[in-house]
Amino acid sequence: MSSAEVQAITVGRPDRAGRSRAGSPTALVVAVADEQPAAAALAAYQSVEAAMLPHFYLDRNGDLYQLVSTTRAGHGLGRAIWRGRSHNLDRVAVIISLEAPALTDLSEAQATVLADWLPRLLVQHDLLLADVSRLATDILGRNRVQPYLPPPPSVASADGLLLGRSVRSPEQELWVGLATVTWRQRGAQLRLNQAFSLHWGKFDLGAPLAANEPPPVALDGKTYNFQVFARDTIFNEGTQYAAVQSLANLLGPDIGAIPTGGVSRALIEASYRSALKASAARAPLEGKTEFRADWRFHFVALQANLGPALSGNYVTADRAFAVQVFAGDTLYTPMSRQSGCFFLSLTDPTSPQYAQLWAETYKVAGVPYNPTDPFHQRALELKLGTPLSGVLHETINGAPYDLQVFAYDTLYRGPDGVIRRMSELPRPAEVQTWQPRPAVAPAQPAQPVPQPAAPAPVSSISTAPEVVRAGPPRRDPNWPPMPDFNILTDRNGQRERILGKIEWVRKSGDDITITNDWAAQNLIEVSIPQLARFRNTNGGQIKFHRLAADQLRRLWQAWEDAGLLHLVLTFDGAWWPRTIRNNPTTLSNHAYGTAFDINAQWNAFYKPAALVGDRGSVRELVPIANALGFFWGGHWNYDGRGASDGMHFEWAVAR
Known part of the structure; x- marks a missing residue:
């Protein structure tokens, strides 16, 4: 439906209906649902005793009627909490009544008209989509204004695409049936x-x-x-x-x-x-x-x-x-x-809490935990996450199926008795060919999430360290300042491209076993004389990635030359094949031999790092580390309150 086709049908004299706005500007649009058939609703609105008089009425067929000019006030909303205060909404609102049992249950015709016409109405009154509202009742029984977006029309109506139902194979029809139950x-x-x-x-x-x-x-x-x-x-x-x-x-x-x-x-x-x-x-x-x-x-x-x-x-x-x-x-x-x-x-x-915690997990599905159930056993094997249902019995395309919905997939068993995954079935053509349209103005965070900056190739970077202008140490949780680089990550294969590909399997907990020859190809023994005093360093010998070894030596020498070694109270490890603490899917940079920890007792993970002047502080060491290409974990503010990983230093750029 084109914009030219959405024209309101005038009912009576809209310029004389309603009341004066008494100088109040139009400030929001409020949608209301009316279950009455269209003819009854339009007749009721024109009665002198009408409890509701909207500016516009949209019936199930997509016909739009105007009863009141938007320069005048309709009525029927009364007072509601809006912008933190109680207001008479009739004076400031454009009211749109929809023939529907609920605002979430519009017809395709209604959704199509609103997608086209509503943005143009807002432009006419210098309003935004955020000003489109509905009324909801809060826990105190008061009417409150709540943001509202109409349900979307079909993609064909909203975006000019032709997505007519294609001829489906039996496997595709089974996928649709299972997907319907999953939803x-x-x-x-x-x-x-x-x-x-x-x-x-x-x-x-x-x-x-x-x-x-x-x-x-x-x-x-x-x-x-x-x-x-x-x-x-x-x-x-x-x-x-x-x-x-x-x-x-x-x-x-x-x-x-x-x-x-x-x-x-x-x-x-x-x-x-x-x-x-x-x-x-x-x-x-x-x-x-x-x-x-x-x-x-x-x-x-x-x-x-x-x-x-x-x-x-x-x-x-x-x-x-x-x-x-x-x-x-x-x-x-x-x-x-x-x-x-x-x-x-x-x-x-085999641990005592295992069965207890699975029983707690099954509570969200509202069913008891049965460890011997074959669906549960198969889901464990495939790592499908949390169950969202018990075992269901459904008839799909005339055949009986047992199925269970898990967070990451739906398992089903047909007449042959074999448990299979829904994700292995072919999708219908309209799903296979779907591509999202680009947004006109992509949404961005108001405060951008820090993203890693891709380093230049190692061979092209100057070896001269940059000066990090941190100023003299001060007792400030924001000191020292962030450097002009970030860590290596898995974004676009960056970390693997520079440090090599680790193939691994889980050992226990966070620990992993490396299954290829990555360690032999990339790790070397590095002699750090400044670490010889720590018993866990084998006389100052530690394993580190060959690309970062020279910078590691220079870092510890620079700390010694600056008279800062007395600040290093403990050395808490370097190469350690493991995943990120509390993230079992991503390798830690410790696994790559590019990170080390010091003064862990005073700079615990997910705690604020010790301040300058406090026992265990490593902040005074950070500017030199940054100058030599090492990133400090204390710069990660995980919770907005300073929780970080202050013990942690890792190689990030070649210098």
């Missing part, structure tokens, strides 16, 4: 003519954790429609329904710190709220449910890409463990060690 587990509905459903099917985002429903995220005058999945949260800005964007891409692959603001932080918080609301509809939630950047479980879940929480953060009934269930894994710690964080997936099955 249903958290109150969502699969619609293969809409962008979010197509994007999910094309890019394997894991199970939906909630429906795509209001309220949207409203920030800095913009509105973002979103839906949360086990592997990612996807979103679009405004009514650019086909311009699907990814929260994971917005954050980047290597999250050094949880963003403190902007679109990315707002979407993280909204994802938690949405997923937890859907979980609460299945089983009562225990514990604390807000998102907190300073909570270890939340930081670790974001680092390890476990998705949002599906349970509250609570203590088990026997008071033995603090637990929180996420889409990808369950995190826990003994109450005797409340600062810890352990993964259920990495817990020894």
